[in-house]
Amino acid sequence: MTVSSTPVAPASQPHPPGGRHGHDPAVRTFGLTKRFRSGQVAVDGIDLDVPAGSVYGFLGPNGSGKTTTIRMLLGLVGPTSGQHELLGHPMPAGAGTALARIGALVEGPAFHPYLSGRANLRRLDAADRHADPRTSAARIDEALERVGLLAAAQKRYRAYSLGMRQRLALAGVLLQPRDLLILDEPTNGLDPQGTREVRTLITELARDGATVMLSTHLLSEVEQICTHVGVMHVGRLVAQAPLTQLRADATARVRVESRQPSLAVETLRRFGLTEILVEGEIVTAVLGDVVADRDGGPEKLISALVEDGVPVRGFGVVTPDLEDVFVSLTGEGFDVSG
Numbered sequence: 001m002t003v004s005s006t007p008v009a010p011a012s013q014p015h016p017p018g019g020r021h022g023h024d025p026a027v028r029t030f031g032l033t034k035r036f037r038s039g040q041v042a043v044d045g046i047d048l049d050v051p052a053g054s055v056y057g058f059l060g061p062n063g064s065g066k067t068t069t070i071r072m073l074l075g076l077v078g079p080t081s082g083q084h085e086l087l088g089h090p091m092p093a094g095a096g097t098a099l100a101r102i103g104a105l106v107e108g109p110a111f112h113p114y115l116s117g118r119a120n121l122r123r124l125d126a127a128d129r130h131a132d133p134r135t136s137a138a139r140i141d142e143a144l145e146r147v148g149l150l151a152a153a154q155k156r157y158r159a160y161s162l163g164m165r166q167r168l169a170l171a172g173v174l175l176q177p178r179d180l181l182i183l184d185e186p187t188n189g190l191d192p193q194g195t196r197e198v199r200t201l202i203t204e205l206a207r208d209g210a211t212v213m214l215s216t217h218l219l220s221e222v223e224q225i226c227t228h229v230g231v232m233h234v235g236r237l238v239a240q241a242p243l244t245q246l247r248a249d250a251t252a253r254v255r256v257e258s259r260q261p262s263l264a265v266e267t268l269r270r271f272g273l274t275e276i277l278v279e280g281e282i283v284t285a286v287l288g289d290v291v292a293d294r295d296g297g298p299e300k301l302i303s304a305l306v307e308d309g310v311p312v313r314g315f316g317v318v319t320p321d322l323e324d325v326f327v328s329l330t331g332e333g334f335d336v337s338g
Ligand SMILES: Nc1ncnc2c1ncn2[C@@H]1O[C@H](COP(=O)(O)OP(=O)(O)O)[C@@H](O)[C@H]1O
Pocket: 036, 037, 038, 040, 041, 042, 060, 061, 062, 063, 064, 065, 066, 067, 068, 069
């Protein structure tokens, strides 16, 4: 279903992200919660903050509450408690103003297999009571061009590849100018080529001024195209930050492998290393400023370990990548394929 759709304003008519509320966060929620009748709390008091102009990755494994959250944002399902604002408008009061500037893709839109891509968009546009029929043809061609489907516009939908189908869905979202795009797993089910096409398109749309909030279960997708991330874990938002900040926060640890880990611990402690952990024969600790890598700290540590008579079998400095950061936040791995 295309909840509403559209393209972003063309580069020739730039408009500030967020429209008249250009400096408001594009999405903000306050304790947003959804408890289903089964008693299950699918979304548990989350405070989202999607900055205007960001590409915000709403990251979490299947079942973590992403779709339920997005459905609440769009008013497709009511929250049990909590509030939210879209483009600076409190919802649902501001729905009339805000939703016209928001394009959303929540499930695959119901396109007709025997109609062409263009004819499908005509049907979609005709069903939109906000759409001006006089400009329909021009807006459809503009949207088709935006997603790179103009040349294939006459082809039947059933002849489209998965990537083309998803790009047509995005063209449907782009029939009107949008300040905010909310896309629920837009690359799900696509082959590598289709995935690339859709990611490239999202990046272009963001560059043209749209704020994009996209849900995904793929950390690699966040790393490739997002500027910000919010991490969902069983209905809770366990982290939310610019990606640059998460990367900067990832601290390097030393890793010593020894038959006598307690001896290694003594040496590391003497050097002032913190957060010393022992797991079997592996000892790790935060390298920190005390033994900074750039000052040859690790080399000094190795000498000290040897001098102290610690039988060292392995030594290394490990800087965690984003996956390690998220695993430490959620206690589980992320699908890093795709
Ligand atoms: N209509 C519903 N009724 C009851 N439970 C639901 C409903 N929709 C989703 N859920 C449950 O809520 C949890 C979150 O689901 P969902 O929001 O779809 O997660 P995600 O999109 O991250 O995969 C899941 O455990 C799911 O089974």
